[in-house]
Amino acid sequence: MKLQVATVASFVLVALAAAAQAVTFDASNKASGTSGGRRFNQAVGLPYSKKVLSDASAFIWKTFNQRAVGDRKTVDAVTLVVEDISGVAFTSANGIHLSAQYVGGISGDVKKEVTGVLYHEATHVWQWNGQGRANGGLIEGIADYVRLKAGFAPGHWVKPGQGDRWDQGYDVTARFLDYCDSLKPGFVAQLNAKMKSGYTDDFFARILGKNVQQLWKDYKAKFRG
CATH class of the missing domain: 1.10.390.10 (Neutral Protease Domain 2)
Known part of the structure:
Protein backbone atom coordinates (compact mmCIF):
# COMPACT_ATOMS: atom_id res chain seq x y z
CA MET A 1 0.00 0.00 0.00
CA LYS A 2 2.82 2.40 0.90
CA LEU A 3 4.49 1.62 -2.42
CA GLN A 4 1.26 2.41 -4.28
CA VAL A 5 0.89 5.76 -2.48
CA ALA A 6 4.50 6.66 -3.21
CA THR A 7 4.03 5.70 -6.86
CA VAL A 8 0.91 7.87 -7.18
CA ALA A 9 2.66 10.82 -5.51
CA SER A 10 5.62 10.44 -7.86
CA PHE A 11 3.29 10.31 -10.85
CA VAL A 12 1.57 13.52 -9.75
CA LEU A 13 4.89 15.34 -9.41
CA VAL A 14 6.03 14.12 -12.82
CA ALA A 15 2.73 15.20 -14.38
CA LEU A 16 2.96 18.64 -12.80
CA ALA A 17 6.55 19.02 -13.92
CA ALA A 18 5.48 18.14 -17.46
CA ALA A 19 2.69 20.71 -17.25
CA ALA A 20 5.24 23.30 -16.18
CA GLN A 21 7.00 22.73 -19.47
CA ALA A 22 3.94 24.18 -21.24
CA GLN A 127 -2.80 32.49 -6.50
CA TRP A 128 -6.34 33.87 -6.66
CA ASN A 129 -6.94 37.18 -4.87
CA GLY A 130 -10.69 37.13 -4.35
CA GLN A 131 -11.27 39.43 -7.31
CA GLY A 132 -9.31 42.07 -5.40
CA ARG A 133 -11.42 41.72 -2.25
CA ALA A 134 -9.02 39.65 -0.13
CA ASN A 135 -6.91 41.67 2.29
CA GLY A 136 -3.21 42.05 1.62
CA GLY A 137 -2.20 40.27 4.81
CA LEU A 138 -3.88 37.06 3.69
CA ILE A 139 -2.44 37.30 0.17
CA GLU A 140 1.09 37.70 1.53
CA GLY A 141 0.47 35.03 4.15
CA ILE A 142 -0.50 32.46 1.52
CA ALA A 143 2.67 33.27 -0.43
CA ASP A 144 4.80 32.77 2.68
CA TYR A 145 2.84 29.59 3.50
CA VAL A 146 4.00 28.15 0.17
CA ARG A 147 7.55 29.22 0.96
CA LEU A 148 7.25 27.55 4.37
CA LYS A 149 5.94 24.26 2.98
CA ALA A 150 8.65 24.25 0.31
CA GLY A 151 11.29 24.33 3.05
CA PHE A 152 12.66 27.83 2.49
CA ALA A 153 11.51 29.63 5.63
CA PRO A 154 14.41 31.73 6.98
CA GLY A 155 15.48 31.52 10.60
CA HIS A 156 14.33 35.04 11.46
CA TRP A 157 10.65 34.24 10.89
CA VAL A 158 8.28 34.28 13.87
CA LYS A 159 7.71 31.01 15.68
CA PRO A 160 4.32 29.25 15.64
CA GLY A 161 1.86 31.09 17.87
CA GLN A 162 3.54 34.47 17.60
CA GLY A 163 1.95 37.57 16.09
CA ASP A 164 -0.81 40.04 16.91
CA ARG A 165 -3.45 39.34 14.24
CA TRP A 166 -4.31 36.44 11.97
CA ASP A 167 -4.10 38.75 8.94
CA GLN A 168 -0.88 40.45 9.99
CA GLY A 169 0.62 38.99 6.84
CA TYR A 170 3.79 37.24 5.73
CA ASP A 171 5.30 34.80 8.27
CA VAL A 172 2.68 35.48 10.98
CA THR A 173 -0.21 34.58 8.70
CA ALA A 174 1.77 31.74 7.10
CA ARG A 175 2.19 30.06 10.49
CA PHE A 176 -1.52 30.52 11.21
CA LEU A 177 -2.49 29.04 7.84
CA ASP A 178 -0.21 26.08 8.54
CA TYR A 179 -2.14 25.52 11.76
CA CYS A 180 -5.46 25.75 9.89
CA ASP A 181 -4.20 23.27 7.32
CA SER A 182 -3.28 20.87 10.13
CA LEU A 183 -6.94 20.90 11.22
CA LYS A 184 -8.08 19.95 7.73
CA PRO A 185 -5.37 18.97 5.24
CA GLY A 186 -5.93 20.81 2.00
CA PHE A 187 -7.48 23.82 3.73
CA VAL A 188 -5.21 26.34 1.98
CA ALA A 189 -5.99 24.76 -1.39
CA GLN A 190 -9.72 25.03 -0.70
CA LEU A 191 -9.36 28.61 0.51
CA ASN A 192 -7.45 29.61 -2.60
CA ALA A 193 -10.04 27.92 -4.83
CA LYS A 194 -12.85 29.88 -3.17
CA MET A 195 -10.89 33.08 -3.71
CA LYS A 196 -11.17 32.67 -7.47
CA SER A 197 -14.55 34.41 -7.53
CA GLY A 198 -14.50 36.61 -4.42
CA TYR A 199 -13.59 36.71 -0.76
CA THR A 200 -15.15 36.83 2.68
CA ASP A 201 -13.70 35.90 6.08
CA ASP A 202 -16.63 33.46 6.30
CA PHE A 203 -14.63 31.11 4.05
CA PHE A 204 -12.76 29.98 7.17
CA ALA A 205 -16.00 28.95 8.89
CA ARG A 206 -17.36 27.27 5.77
CA ILE A 207 -14.27 25.09 5.48
CA LEU A 208 -13.29 24.56 9.13
CA GLY A 209 -16.55 25.11 11.02
CA LYS A 210 -15.21 28.00 13.13
CA ASN A 211 -14.90 31.69 12.35
CA VAL A 212 -11.42 33.05 11.79
CA GLN A 213 -11.30 34.97 15.08
CA GLN A 214 -12.05 31.80 17.05
CA LEU A 215 -9.47 29.90 15.04
CA TRP A 216 -6.91 32.59 15.87
CA LYS A 217 -7.74 32.31 19.58
CA ASP A 218 -7.40 28.53 19.43
CA TYR A 219 -4.10 28.87 17.59
CA LYS A 220 -2.68 31.29 20.16
CA ALA A 221 -3.87 29.07 23.02
CA LYS A 222 -2.26 25.97 21.52
CA PHE A 223 1.20 27.50 21.42
CA ARG A 224 0.99 29.32 24.75
CA GLY A 225 1.16 25.98 26.51
Whole structure:
Protein backbone atom coordinates (compact mmCIF):
# COMPACT_ATOMS: atom_id res chain seq x y z
CA MET A 1 0.00 0.00 0.00
CA LYS A 2 2.82 2.40 0.90
CA LEU A 3 4.49 1.62 -2.42
CA GLN A 4 1.26 2.41 -4.28
CA VAL A 5 0.89 5.76 -2.48
CA ALA A 6 4.50 6.66 -3.21
CA THR A 7 4.03 5.70 -6.86
CA VAL A 8 0.91 7.87 -7.18
CA ALA A 9 2.66 10.82 -5.51
CA SER A 10 5.62 10.44 -7.86
CA PHE A 11 3.29 10.31 -10.85
CA VAL A 12 1.57 13.52 -9.75
CA LEU A 13 4.89 15.34 -9.41
CA VAL A 14 6.03 14.12 -12.82
CA ALA A 15 2.73 15.20 -14.38
CA LEU A 16 2.96 18.64 -12.80
CA ALA A 17 6.55 19.02 -13.92
CA ALA A 18 5.48 18.14 -17.46
CA ALA A 19 2.69 20.71 -17.25
CA ALA A 20 5.24 23.30 -16.18
CA GLN A 21 7.00 22.73 -19.47
CA ALA A 22 3.94 24.18 -21.24
CA VAL A 23 4.64 27.47 -19.46
CA THR A 24 7.80 29.31 -20.43
CA PHE A 25 10.15 30.66 -17.78
CA ASP A 26 12.70 33.36 -18.41
CA ALA A 27 15.12 35.43 -16.35
CA SER A 28 17.33 38.43 -16.99
CA ASN A 29 19.67 40.59 -14.95
CA LYS A 30 19.49 44.31 -15.67
CA ALA A 31 21.72 45.11 -12.71
CA SER A 32 24.85 43.18 -13.67
CA GLY A 33 26.89 46.35 -13.28
CA THR A 34 26.03 46.67 -9.58
CA SER A 35 27.55 44.76 -6.68
CA GLY A 36 24.21 43.11 -5.96
CA GLY A 37 23.75 42.15 -9.59
CA ARG A 38 27.20 40.62 -9.73
CA ARG A 39 26.51 38.73 -6.52
CA PHE A 40 23.31 37.38 -8.04
CA ASN A 41 25.24 36.10 -11.07
CA GLN A 42 27.87 34.46 -8.88
CA ALA A 43 25.67 32.94 -6.18
CA VAL A 44 22.42 32.24 -8.04
CA GLY A 45 22.61 32.71 -11.79
CA LEU A 46 19.99 32.91 -14.52
CA PRO A 47 19.81 29.19 -15.45
CA TYR A 48 19.17 28.22 -11.82
CA SER A 49 16.58 30.99 -11.45
CA LYS A 50 14.61 29.73 -14.44
CA LYS A 51 14.63 26.23 -12.97
CA VAL A 52 13.37 27.60 -9.64
CA LEU A 53 10.48 29.36 -11.38
CA SER A 54 9.52 26.07 -13.03
CA ASP A 55 9.92 24.00 -9.86
CA ALA A 56 8.07 26.58 -7.78
CA SER A 57 5.16 26.66 -10.22
CA ALA A 58 4.80 22.87 -10.08
CA PHE A 59 4.98 22.98 -6.27
CA ILE A 60 2.35 25.74 -6.11
CA TRP A 61 -0.03 23.80 -8.35
CA LYS A 62 0.40 20.77 -6.10
CA THR A 63 -0.12 22.84 -2.93
CA PHE A 64 -3.25 24.43 -4.41
CA ASN A 65 -4.44 21.05 -5.75
CA GLN A 66 -4.53 22.50 -9.26
CA ARG A 67 -3.64 19.40 -11.23
CA ALA A 68 -5.78 20.42 -14.20
CA VAL A 69 -4.74 23.39 -16.33
CA GLY A 70 -8.31 24.69 -16.14
CA ASP A 71 -8.01 25.09 -12.37
CA ARG A 72 -5.19 27.63 -12.69
CA LYS A 73 -4.79 31.15 -13.89
CA THR A 74 -4.15 31.46 -17.60
CA VAL A 75 -0.44 32.22 -17.65
CA ASP A 76 1.77 31.40 -20.62
CA ALA A 77 5.04 32.77 -19.28
CA VAL A 78 6.62 33.68 -15.95
CA THR A 79 9.53 36.11 -16.00
CA LEU A 80 12.14 37.28 -13.54
CA VAL A 81 14.04 40.54 -13.84
CA VAL A 82 16.84 41.46 -11.44
CA GLU A 83 16.87 45.24 -11.14
CA ASP A 84 18.65 47.97 -9.20
CA ILE A 85 15.61 48.84 -7.09
CA SER A 86 14.89 49.17 -3.37
CA GLY A 87 12.92 46.69 -1.30
CA VAL A 88 13.07 42.92 -1.71
CA ALA A 89 10.90 41.97 -4.68
CA PHE A 90 7.47 42.52 -6.17
CA THR A 91 5.27 40.79 -8.70
CA SER A 92 3.14 42.46 -11.34
CA ALA A 93 0.90 40.12 -13.34
CA ASN A 94 3.28 37.31 -14.37
CA GLY A 95 6.49 39.31 -13.95
CA ILE A 96 8.71 39.04 -10.88
CA HIS A 97 11.10 41.90 -10.10
CA LEU A 98 13.96 41.12 -7.70
CA SER A 99 16.03 43.83 -6.02
CA ALA A 100 19.76 43.56 -6.68
CA GLN A 101 20.25 45.85 -3.69
CA TYR A 102 18.55 43.26 -1.49
CA VAL A 103 20.64 40.44 -2.92
CA GLY A 104 23.75 42.46 -2.22
CA GLY A 105 22.81 42.81 1.44
CA ILE A 106 21.89 39.20 2.20
CA SER A 107 23.89 37.66 5.03
CA GLY A 108 24.17 33.90 4.95
CA ASP A 109 23.11 31.57 2.15
CA VAL A 110 22.31 33.85 -0.79
CA LYS A 111 21.08 31.06 -3.05
CA LYS A 112 18.65 29.66 -0.47
CA GLU A 113 17.28 33.10 0.41
CA VAL A 114 16.72 34.07 -3.22
CA THR A 115 15.08 30.69 -3.84
CA GLY A 116 12.67 31.35 -0.98
CA VAL A 117 11.86 34.82 -2.29
CA LEU A 118 11.16 33.37 -5.74
CA TYR A 119 8.79 30.75 -4.31
CA HIS A 120 6.94 33.55 -2.51
CA GLU A 121 6.74 35.76 -5.59
CA ALA A 122 5.81 32.89 -7.92
CA THR A 123 2.85 32.22 -5.63
CA HIS A 124 1.59 35.72 -6.40
CA VAL A 125 1.63 34.82 -10.08
CA TRP A 126 -0.62 31.79 -9.56
CA GLN A 127 -2.80 32.49 -6.50
CA TRP A 128 -6.34 33.87 -6.66
CA ASN A 129 -6.94 37.18 -4.87
CA GLY A 130 -10.69 37.13 -4.35
CA GLN A 131 -11.27 39.43 -7.31
CA GLY A 132 -9.31 42.07 -5.40
CA ARG A 133 -11.42 41.72 -2.25
CA ALA A 134 -9.02 39.65 -0.13
CA ASN A 135 -6.91 41.67 2.29
CA GLY A 136 -3.21 42.05 1.62
CA GLY A 137 -2.20 40.27 4.81
CA LEU A 138 -3.88 37.06 3.69
CA ILE A 139 -2.44 37.30 0.17
CA GLU A 140 1.09 37.70 1.53
CA GLY A 141 0.47 35.03 4.15
CA ILE A 142 -0.50 32.46 1.52
CA ALA A 143 2.67 33.27 -0.43
CA ASP A 144 4.80 32.77 2.68
CA TYR A 145 2.84 29.59 3.50
CA VAL A 146 4.00 28.15 0.17
CA ARG A 147 7.55 29.22 0.96
CA LEU A 148 7.25 27.55 4.37
CA LYS A 149 5.94 24.26 2.98
CA ALA A 150 8.65 24.25 0.31
CA GLY A 151 11.29 24.33 3.05
CA PHE A 152 12.66 27.83 2.49
CA ALA A 153 11.51 29.63 5.63
CA PRO A 154 14.41 31.73 6.98
CA GLY A 155 15.48 31.52 10.60
CA HIS A 156 14.33 35.04 11.46
CA TRP A 157 10.65 34.24 10.89
CA VAL A 158 8.28 34.28 13.87
CA LYS A 159 7.71 31.01 15.68
CA PRO A 160 4.32 29.25 15.64
CA GLY A 161 1.86 31.09 17.87
CA GLN A 162 3.54 34.47 17.60
CA GLY A 163 1.95 37.57 16.09
CA ASP A 164 -0.81 40.04 16.91
CA ARG A 165 -3.45 39.34 14.24
CA TRP A 166 -4.31 36.44 11.97
CA ASP A 167 -4.10 38.75 8.94
CA GLN A 168 -0.88 40.45 9.99
CA GLY A 169 0.62 38.99 6.84
CA TYR A 170 3.79 37.24 5.73
CA ASP A 171 5.30 34.80 8.27
CA VAL A 172 2.68 35.48 10.98
CA THR A 173 -0.21 34.58 8.70
CA ALA A 174 1.77 31.74 7.10
CA ARG A 175 2.19 30.06 10.49
CA PHE A 176 -1.52 30.52 11.21
CA LEU A 177 -2.49 29.04 7.84
CA ASP A 178 -0.21 26.08 8.54
CA TYR A 179 -2.14 25.52 11.76
CA CYS A 180 -5.46 25.75 9.89
CA ASP A 181 -4.20 23.27 7.32
CA SER A 182 -3.28 20.87 10.13
CA LEU A 183 -6.94 20.90 11.22
CA LYS A 184 -8.08 19.95 7.73
CA PRO A 185 -5.37 18.97 5.24
CA GLY A 186 -5.93 20.81 2.00
CA PHE A 187 -7.48 23.82 3.73
CA VAL A 188 -5.21 26.34 1.98
CA ALA A 189 -5.99 24.76 -1.39
CA GLN A 190 -9.72 25.03 -0.70
CA LEU A 191 -9.36 28.61 0.51
CA ASN A 192 -7.45 29.61 -2.60
CA ALA A 193 -10.04 27.92 -4.83
CA LYS A 194 -12.85 29.88 -3.17
CA MET A 195 -10.89 33.08 -3.71
CA LYS A 196 -11.17 32.67 -7.47
CA SER A 197 -14.55 34.41 -7.53
CA GLY A 198 -14.50 36.61 -4.42
CA TYR A 199 -13.59 36.71 -0.76
CA THR A 200 -15.15 36.83 2.68
CA ASP A 201 -13.70 35.90 6.08
CA ASP A 202 -16.63 33.46 6.30
CA PHE A 203 -14.63 31.11 4.05
CA PHE A 204 -12.76 29.98 7.17
CA ALA A 205 -16.00 28.95 8.89
CA ARG A 206 -17.36 27.27 5.77
CA ILE A 207 -14.27 25.09 5.48
CA LEU A 208 -13.29 24.56 9.13
CA GLY A 209 -16.55 25.11 11.02
CA LYS A 210 -15.21 28.00 13.13
CA ASN A 211 -14.90 31.69 12.35
CA VAL A 212 -11.42 33.05 11.79
CA GLN A 213 -11.30 34.97 15.08
CA GLN A 214 -12.05 31.80 17.05
CA LEU A 215 -9.47 29.90 15.04
CA TRP A 216 -6.91 32.59 15.87
CA LYS A 217 -7.74 32.31 19.58
CA ASP A 218 -7.40 28.53 19.43
CA TYR A 219 -4.10 28.87 17.59
CA LYS A 220 -2.68 31.29 20.16
CA ALA A 221 -3.87 29.07 23.02
CA LYS A 222 -2.26 25.97 21.52
CA PHE A 223 1.20 27.50 21.42
CA ARG A 224 0.99 29.32 24.75
CA GLY A 225 1.16 25.98 26.51
